[in-house]
Amino acid sequence: MYPDTPLPQHRKVYEILRSHITEGVFKEGDLLPSENELCTVHKVTRPTIRKALDRLANEGYIVRHQGKGSIVKGIPKGVGILSMTGTTSAIGQDNLVTQIIIQPEIRNWSEAFTFPLSQLEVETGCIYMERLRLVNGKPVFYDITMIPNVNLSRFTSRNFANKSLFDILRKYYHIEVRGGEQKLLAIVADERLKNFFNVGSGHPVLQLNRKIETNRPGFNIYSQVFCNTDEYALYGTF
Amino acid sequence: MYPDTPLPQHRKVYEILRSHITEGVFKEGDLLPSENELCTVHKVTRPTIRKALDRLANEGYIVRHQGKGSIVKGIPKGVGILSMTGTTSAIGQDNLVTQIIIQPEIRNWSEAFTFPLSQLEVETGCIYMERLRLVNGKPVFYDITMIPNVNLSRFTSRNFANKSLFDILRKYYHIEVRGGEQKLLAIVADERLKNFFNVGSGHPVLQLNRKIETNRPGFNIYSQVFCNTDEYALYGTF
DNA sequence: TTAAATTACTTGTAAATACAAGTTCAATAA
DNA sequence: TTATTGAACTTGTATTTACAAGTAATTTAA
Numbered sequence: 001m002y003p004d005t006p007l008p009q010h011r012k013v014y015e016i017l018r019s020h021i022t023e024g025v026f027k028e029g030d031l032l033p034s035e036n037e038l039c040t041v042h043k044v045t046r047p048t049i050r051k052a053l054d055r056l057a058n059e060g061y062i063v064r065h066q067g068k069g070s071i072v073k074g075i076p077k078g079v080g081i082l083s084m085t086g087t088t089s090a091i092g093q094d095n096l097v098t099q100i101i102i103q104p105e106i107r108n109w110s111e112a113f114t115f116p117l118s119q120l121e122v123e124t125g126c127i128y129m130e131r132l133r134l135v136n137g138k139p140v141f142y143d144i145t146m147i148p149n150v151n152l153s154r155f156t157s158r159n160f161a162n163k164s165l166f167d168i169l170r171k172y173y174h175i176e177v178r179g180g181e182q183k184l185l186a187i188v189a190d191e192r193l194k195n196f197f198n199v200g201s202g203h204p205v206l207q208l209n210r211k212i213e214t215n216r217p218g219f220n221i222y223s224q225v226f227c228n229t230d231e232y233a234l235y236g237t238f
Numbered sequence: 239m240y241p242d243t244p245l246p247q248h249r250k251v252y253e254i255l256r257s258h259i260t261e262g263v264f265k266e267g268d269l270l271p272s273e274n275e276l277c278t279v280h281k282v283t284r285p286t287i288r289k290a291l292d293r294l295a296n297e298g299y300i301v302r303h304q305g306k307g308s309i310v311k312g313i314p315k316g317v318g319i320l321s322m323t324g325t326t327s328a329i330g331q332d333n334l335v336t337q338i339i340i341q342p343e344i345r346n347w348s349e350a351f352t353f354p355l356s357q358l359e360v361e362t363g364c365i366y367m368e369r370l371r372l373v374n375g376k377p378v379f380y381d382i383t384m385i386p387n388v389n390l391s392r393f394t395s396r397n398f399a400n401k402s403l404f405d406i407l408r409k410y411y412h413i414e415v416r417g418g419e420q421k422l423l424a425i426v427a428d429e430r431l432k433n434f435f436n437v438g439s440g441h442p443v444l445q446l447n448r449k450i451e452t453n454r455p456g457f458n459i460y461s462q463v464f465c466n467t468d469e470y471a472l473y474g475t476f
Numbered sequence: 477t478t479a480a481a482t483t484a485c486t487t488g489t490a491a492a493t494a495c496a497a498g499t500t501c502a503a504t505a506a
Numbered sequence: 507t508t509a510t511t512g513a514a515c516t517t518g519t520a521t522t523t524a525c526a527a528g529t530a531a532t533t534t535a536a
Binding site (some may be wrong): 477478481482483484486487489490492493494495496497498499501502503505506 | 507509510511512513514516517519520521522523524525526527528529530531532533535536
């Protein structure tokens with residue numbers, strides 16, 4: 001479907017090690033096999049292994065110590081809601097419950113939260129959904145998500161209650177987040193938000209408009225998140 | 239003062255190219271000299287040059303195109319107020335005017351905006367300052383900054399009106415930002431903020447508490463920023 | 477004139493090799 | 507027993523070499 005140029009070796013090794021870390025084969029604090037061991041296992045030379053480890057270290061999955069080895073740090077938490085993926089990874093899935101307010105459905109693009117849309121995006125239409133996220137039983141996030149409607153078979157019928165949207169996109173559609181832009185502002189809750197968050201008049205709410213770019217050119221995800229920061233401030237590292 | 243281990247070659251080349259970009263020797267859109275040219279100029283081999291370029295590309299200073307060359311992107315704006323340095327670099331200095339509300343003075347640490355302080359930090363005391371930032375004549379940011387009071391000669395007498403605090407720390411004290419953590423929340427303006435921002439009752443304000451870590455172990459900068467997002471939303475890329 | 481092929485660039489990937497420098501632990505000397 | 511030395515690991519830096527693959531301008535053939 002997409003012209004899958006074969007992954008270079010260093011990239012393959014990176015993907016393998018990364019998944020081993022995210023899936024718990026290597027746990028936090030573990031010592032990674034030495035570079036020479038990894039060479040023999042993956043049948044490549046040290047520069048290739050080092051390129052894979054460079055990226056893992058750069059992204060925070062491991063920390064390297066000269067003379068000791070590479071120590072696993074686990075999944076980088078720093079990339080929280082303010083810098084990367086969705087609310088799921090920002091909070092840690094434990095306390096997060098998702099209520100689907102509007103099931104994923106195919107719509108025309110109305111607008112994209114002040115972000116301009118490309119011609120192609122307007123033509124293809126979008127998949128629209130609204131979700132309410134409860135942290136420890138309290139409604140904290142209300143988000144609207146819009147995704148281009150292109151070649152995502154069975155997408156609208158998938159279950160977004162527990163899994164992260166971005167995990168699904170990565171796993172089933174090989175779509176990865178590359179970056180994006182966001183606008184943050186403080187607003188006063190309107191009637192709808194007052195209902196969702198169960199708060200009174202004049203309540204301040206944090207609003208986050210995001211355009212999220214992926215590895216697929218022209219495939220951008222637009223999301224608008226409202227946060228009640230009474231009890232849970234948005235937290236992130238950088 | 240600090241045990242300056244000599245910089246490796248790839249790091250030297252990186253620093254040179256980086257400063258050439260930040261200081262305008264190479265401007266946005268320019269084509270960087272080819273890797274082989276850089277080799278002869280800096281008297282190193284291609285892998286060394288490539289390591290320097292890897293980092294520049296990773297940080298967004300350049301974009302590389304196979305077959306064409308490396309194109310200068312300028313100073314990465316993406317690392318705006320939400321991910322890295324101060325408000326100065328987030329806005330672009332043009333429209334930003336700074337009023338010093340409280341000149342830098344030496345104080346004891348009272349608290350650090352909910353971030354716990356280390357023993358060493360408590361003992362050394364801190365440099366405290368408050369500033370109001372006007373964008374196009376309108377007050378938009380109000381920030382409180384606290385810096386450990388260690389070996390920063392003539393620091394309190396420097397002029398923070400126009401230059402970025404982080405530029406000064408980098409240039410005169412070789413202190414660089416490594417990362418940090420932040421908490422974001424929406425609040426209602428109190429009396430003081432209502433005065434500063436010239437707004438009425440119940441006005442929503444975005445509050446940003448940050449702990450900024452540097453290359454000097456134990457040297458952390460704590461800052462609290464209040465933003466009136468009426469006209470200017472906080473913008474950032476990631 | 478126009479289109480295709482060649483050529484000379486560019487960056488991307490990969491290997492083989494060498495030595496420097498930090499860490500750990502066991503063997504040795506006091 | 508205690509402190510030191512040294513060997514055997516680890517990662518860090520750097521060179522050399524080779525070829526693959528993308529780009530752009532020139533040359534060649536239609």
